[in-house]
Amino acid sequence: MPATQPAAERQHHQPADLPRPGPDKSKRDGEQPGNRVSLSYRGATLTRPKPANLERLERAREEGRVTTYLESQVRRIDLDRVVLDHRGEEVVLPNDHVFVFAGGILPTAFLEKAGIKILTHFGKRVVEKPNASTR
Numbered sequence: 001m002p003a004t005q006p007a008a009e010r011q012h013h014q015p016a017d018l019p020r021p022g023p024d025k026s027k028r029d030g031e032q033p034g035n036r037v038s039l040s041y042r043g044a045t046l047t048r049p050k051p052a053n054l055e056r057l058e059r060a061r062e063e064g065r066v067t068t069y070l071e072s073q074v075r076r077i078d079l080d081r082v083v084l085d086h087r088g089e090e091v092v093l094p095n096d097h098v099f100v101f102a103g104g105i106l107p108t109a110f111l112e113k114a115g116i117k118i119l120t121h122f123g124k125r126v127v128e129k130p131n132a133s134t135r
Contacts, residue, residue, distance in 0.1 A: 036066075036067075037060070037067070038068075038082075038093050039066060039067070040073075040074055040084050041068065041069070044070055046070075069086045069091065071086070071087050072085060080095065081093060081095060082098060098116075
């Protein structure tokens with residue numbers, strides 16, 4: 001594979017003749033084996049989670065599937081990484097996908113101005129590899 005190919009494409013590449021494992025439909029996306037989730041949140045504590053969701057989050061943290069960055073700010077979203085300011089320290093996280101939950105109204109104009117392609121699917125799973133036309 002060329003060295004210039006984005007990390008997201010390298011990570012997901014499989015030869016066409018190999019079977020592709022499908023998702024376990026009984027689990028949510030963040031609970032799929034091998035998925036790693038980083039949660040950036042501006043506040044010092046999560047203020048409005050439902051108790052069951054808080055329990056699931058804590059269990060995922062204990063199992064190493066989720067890393068939380070409380071008191072953090074997203075500084076930059078690139079094709080294959082996100083840069084956070086976490087309590088005054090720069091944190092660079094590799095990524096395949098970024099989900100933005102910024103209040104009740106999606107900041108579409110802001111994100112599009114930053115060059116980010118917006119896909120809204122309201123609960124549907126989306127799998128899309130970056131290509132030249134989406135960069």
